[in-house]
Amino acid sequence: MAAETDFGEFQVLLLDIEGTVCPISFVKDVLFPYALDVLPKFLTEQWDESSFAEYRNAFPEEYRNDRSAFEAHVRDLVARDVKASYLKALQGYLWKKGYESGVLKAPLFPDVPPFITNAHAAGQKIMIYSSGSVPAQKLFFAHTTAQPPDMSVLISDWFDTVNAGPKTDVASYTTILSHYPDISPARWIFLSDNLNEVDAARQSGMHSVPAVRPGNAPLPSHHPLTEFALSEFTPASVSQAVAAIASKKSA
Ligand SMILES: CSCCC(=O)C(=O)COP(=O)(O)O
């Protein structure tokens, strides 16, 4: 039987954030409202500041030069959960003070800190791929509810919709793989709550298993991978799910 710290065939654990390592409610009910709460003050104080220019100028032209249209557009994108890169960059900027002041703490599911810590100790690389911007991902993992709270030091690379591309595109996973030409795709595993992301990762040659977590919508019963969804991450559960998927495919 595999030891708890034995990650077997995997060299890279690529992890989604929302609905995979933390509850969806933290993103939707805490992070998104926090950003909207502080937005008016930021716009009043920083609209013309050079430090705000990179966020403002990334927005489409029709919103860039009109503060109220800008704010209304942000609110609309958040209400529709649009994963636009320019919104994600702005959100990361708006969350920074919240994390640094201790108001925001990322609530990792209890199995996540030991999973990451053990994988790191076993020599695996842990990487993140989220629609949240890379700066937002780094803030999230630097300020968690784990002990010690800074898990970012265990993470070796970070991917988002800017440096990899949309999470449901196969090409995004191919781009991520291309950063590590010496690691075969078969030695990667991507864990995500989104079956379209799981499908895209698998088409790139990575292994991928869906995650089902408290607070997530149930996965569609007609999808072939739903029966293998993981509710807890351990080396053994991940390896078993991958083996079960492979044996079903070859049956
Ligand atoms: C970096 S935490 C914020 C995550 C976020 O903004 C988001 O849209 C979540 O998307 P994910 O790809 O992690 O499911």
Ligand SMILES: [Mg+2]
């Ligand atoms: Mg997710």
